[in-house]
Amino acid sequence: MSELSTDLNKNVMEKGDSFWQGVKDCIPTLLGYLSIGFAAGVVEKTAGLSMIEIALMSLLLYAGSGQFIAAGMIAASHPVSAIIVTIFFINSRHLLLSAAIAPYFRKNTTSKNLITGALLTDETFGVAITHAQSKKQLDYKWMLGLNIAAYLNWVLATIAGGIFGQWIPDPERFGLDFALPAMFIGLLVLQILSQKKYFTDIIVAVSSGIIVVAASFFVSGSAGVILATILSATIGLVISKWR
């Protein structure tokens, strides 16, 4: 009997959470990262990187803001060590994303979690954590579909930027630069609506926004994001204890 019910459970999981469902759930994020990836490819090309280096940068580094900064610093001929340290700080917010998603991947092997983590980005994190609201665990195959769709989209977008960048005038004219903030608005709203803890969540969101703006006077942008996340998540913890 218990065997039957786990079989049944497995079937339900696979139906709702297949690899292809993960790919489909990635679609809303594609436009934003297509335009940013394209821009990253253009910047990397102008910084003097070859097409192979552009492709490797996306395949191995796979991080939007990191790639922009790396290109900028390469162009300004900063020492290798300085570039690597800067990239580490910019991408260290992944520590928080990776930690926040860990409770949903308890049942997976270390090698599967290695793959899930290696491809984790702001947008796949946002989609996954919203998807996780109604469940205790996230499906590895679903996450893989989501991650690989985002990964391929990014790699192809940067390569396209490197090849065609010089002939395409100002993509800002079409409002594409708003795809990313719009995606963050969507992810934030979906997250708050699904958690139904409006009071706490809105205070957390507003304080995070205020802290990131205040922090911009003192520290770099990426440090500001990390600081705002840590402080406002703590504010959220304190409020939910009190209420």
Next chain:
Amino acid sequence: MSVIIGSAIVTFIPRVLPLIVLSKLEIPEWGINWLKHVPVAVMAALLASELLLLDNKVSFQENTLNLLSAIPTLLVAIYTRSLLGTVLVGVMTLMILRFLL
């Protein structure tokens, strides 16, 4: 080339380490509760830096059109709960505003 490989390694480690370690550990309840606030906190921080900052400096003037576009985008997100719809409306709003103004 060494820049690419070095940057890739320092990006890879913070991505995988917490996931691998924390998925095996028993995290205390307050830790889980703290982590539950991270998604809203990080998305709000990323959104605020996209909408209010330019080169890490506060700039309302440069961001006026983006801030205006954020209003219908926010409403669409609340009423439709569709991520794709939200992105499309946001992009079209900014495109229209840039054509008009």
